[in-house]
Each structure stands twice: as structure tokens, then as C-alpha cells.
Amino acid sequence: MKARQVNHHNLKSQPEPLRIGVIGVGSMGQHHTRVLSLLKDIELVGVADVNVERGLDIASKYRIRFFEDYQDLLPHVDAVCIAVPTRLHHTVGMTCLQSGVHVLIEKPIAASIAEAESLVNEAAESGCILQVGHIERFNPAFQELSKVLKTEQVLAIEAHRMSPYSDRANDVSVVLDLMIHDIDLILELAAAPVVRLTASGSRTSQDTSQANSYLDYVTATLGFANGVIATVTASKVTHRKLRRIVTHCKNSLTEADFLNNEILIHRKTTANYRTEYGQVLYRQDGLIEKVYTSNIEPLHAELEHFISCVRGGNKPSVGGEQALKALRLASLIEQMALDGQVWNVDNLEFVKPTGVSFG
Numbered sequence: 001m002k003a004r005q006v007n008h009h010n011l012k013s014q015p016e017p018l019r020i021g022v023i024g025v026g027s028m029g030q031h032h033t034r035v036l037s038l039l040k041d042i043e044l045v046g047v048a049d050v051n052v053e054r055g056l057d058i059a060s061k062y063r064i065r066f067f068e069d070y071q072d073l074l075p076h077v078d079a080v081c082i083a084v085p086t087r088l089h090h091t092v093g094m095t096c097l098q099s100g101v102h103v104l105i106e107k108p109i110a111a112s113i114a115e116a117e118s119l120v121n122e123a124a125e126s127g128c129i130l131q132v133g134h135i136e137r138f139n140p141a142f143q144e145l146s147k148v149l150k151t152e153q154v155l156a157i158e159a160h161r162m163s164p165y166s167d168r169a170n171d172v173s174v175v176l177d178l179m180i181h182d183i184d185l186i187l188e189l190a191a192a193p194v195v196r197l198t199a200s201g202s203r204t205s206q207d208t209s210q211a212n213s214y215l216d217y218v219t220a221t222l223g224f225a226n227g228v229i230a231t232v233t234a235s236k237v238t239h240r241k242l243r244r245i246v247t248h249c250k251n252s253l254t255e256a257d258f259l260n261n262e263i264l265i266h267r268k269t270t271a272n273y274r275t276e277y278g279q280v281l282y283r284q285d286g287l288i289e290k291v292y293t294s295n296i297e298p299l300h301a302e303l304e305h306f307i308s309c310v311r312g313g314n315k316p317s318v319g320g321e322q323a324l325k326a327l328r329l330a331s332l333i334e335q336m337a338l339d340g341q342v343w344n345v346d347n348l349e350f351v352k353p354t355g356v357s358f359g
Helices: 027-036 052-062 070-076 086-098 113-126 140-149 174-190 298-312 320-339
Strands: 018-023 042-048 065-067 079-082 102-106 130-133 154-162 194-202 217-224 229-235 242-249 253-257 262-274 280-291
Touching: 018 027, 018 070, 018 298, 027 042, 027 052, 027 079, 027 298, 042 052, 042 070, 052 065, 065 070, 070 079, 070 086, 079 086, 079 298, 086 102, 086 113, 102 298, 113 130, 113 320, 130 298, 130 320, 140 174, 140 242, 140 253, 140 262, 154 174, 174 194, 174 217, 174 229, 174 242, 174 320, 194 320, 217 320
Parallel strands: 018 042, 018 079, 042 065, 079 102, 102 130, 154 229
Antiparallel strands: 154 242, 194 217, 217 229, 242 253, 253 262, 262 280
């Protein structure tokens, strides 16, 4: 058993700022650095990146230290945000956790289920916080959608996450890059085990020997044990950016637009407006309600939640276990999309690894 020194911070006993760093300052890591520089009661110690020029530029911009080797950063911090390529999540995450450093790691939690399980186990053994960057959980539109649906009977869910092609996150398929966001959200909204699944997909490159020949358009249909049906579509080749979830309920239809931070609730009503002589002037067949949402940046809310968990020792709303559940389902969808098989809970031979549970 390895001896570890975990950096626990408590507001009552240790009022000094929480020391935090960022590992990987590419497109997402730069945003982590920006937001952290604005938060109170933390000390943004430095950033680490193998790209020296980029790392020095970010460090200079925020007047913090730069580390070419992320391991040199660890003795100076209590917590880190990891925004490196997915294939490096396990190695970097394990090193940080074994050093007693609390971790917020970008989604997906790891490149494989085995690596994700290893990270979850290490976090439990070390006593460190492990939060995964499923940022849409902190989107004001999703926060309000969750509240709305508590009083509704959900029948079906549709999720669309479409983007034009980009050079970012091209080391994974569209399932692990984009769809996994909605997989996590739908598992939270449906609140029941998945018992049936179909999926199909395509790639722009027909040469599967190419390193970048990952699936870039996938659609999946999920059946849950409570009768809810969900359809999830993600694309890296759509000429319009789209982020929305539509929920079909017994008494309403709710549309959540994550890009425009807007929620609309459609309800059926029937009302006739008549003159005093009984003549019908007009008929109202529907009502649309617009739900107020806050304007807080989701990343800001996510990082504040992480810092709060580190200080108070609380479990994050999206910890390693929840991220692992989403990754298991995403991996199965990816497999189904590649080979065209149909999976259900009574046909477990198609599940890799066997015994996967999404409930």
C-alpha cells in the first residue's frame, strides 16, 4: 500500500486560498485558466503543457508559473484541472491522484472502461476528489429543465448535438466527444436502467485504416426500464451548431436550447372566446411558457462546484462513478454503431465488458 498525503482544505480550519493548477492549455484548458483566474479564494499557481510556446504564452497572460512537465507542478498545488487529450487522461489522472492532488478531468473520463475504473478506484483509495467535466450538468438550461420535469411524466426524450467539422477532439469518435454529454444528461433525466439499445453511424472517411477515421455521425435509440424512450443524435459534420433536448411528457412538450439558454414549454389548451351574443371570435389551442434561466457560464459553475467539493469533502454531482456509467453506455453505442447489432438486457453476449449496468 502506497502512503499518500492528501491536501485537504477546510474553510474553517484553513482559510488560506486553495492552490490550483491547469494541466493542458489547449482550447478547453485555456478556458479553465481564464475562469480560475477570476474566482475568489483560490490561488492559480500555474499551468503545464508540453507545448512550451503555448504554455509560456498562457502563463504570461495570467502572470502565473509555467511547467513543461506537469509532475513538477504537483508539489505546489492542492487540486488540478486536467484538459489533455483523452488518451492521456488515465496516465495524468493517476499520477495526480497518487500524489494526493484533487482532480477535475475533462470528459470522457478516460479512453477505455478499464482505465476509467482504475481512476475511480484510485480516487477512492487516495481519498481525493475526482470530478469529471460533464459541463452540461451545470448549464442553466439543464438545471431549469430538471426542475420542470420533476412535476411531469416523461414519455420520450430527443437530444441533438450537432457541430461543423473541427480539428479539436479528433482523437475520439463523435460519441465520446459530443454524444457523451447527452448520454449523461439523459441517464440523469430518465432515472432508470437501460434495457434496449440500437445505434447506427457513419464516417466521412471511407478509409478505415486512417488514424482519423472515427465515427462522425451517430444516432442511437435507448429504451429504459420505466418505459421512457430516448433518441440521441450527434454529428461532427453538420453545417450548423445545435444543442438541444426535447422532452415529450404526458401533459406538455418541453424544448431546452443549450446554446441560447432558453426553455419553452408547450401545453395544449382549448378555450373559445365569444362575443356577448355567443359568436366565437377566436379559439386558443395551445399555450407556450418561457422559463427564466440564469446567465451564469456553465464552466464557472462547474469550477465553483469542484472547489466547493475539495474544500468541504463533498461528493461532486458528476463524480467518477457517474462518468463511468456514461462511458460504459457510450462505448456500447459506439460498438453498436460500428457493427449494426441490436442489444437488449436479455442479450448480454453483445455487451463488452459483460454485466454492464446503466441504472
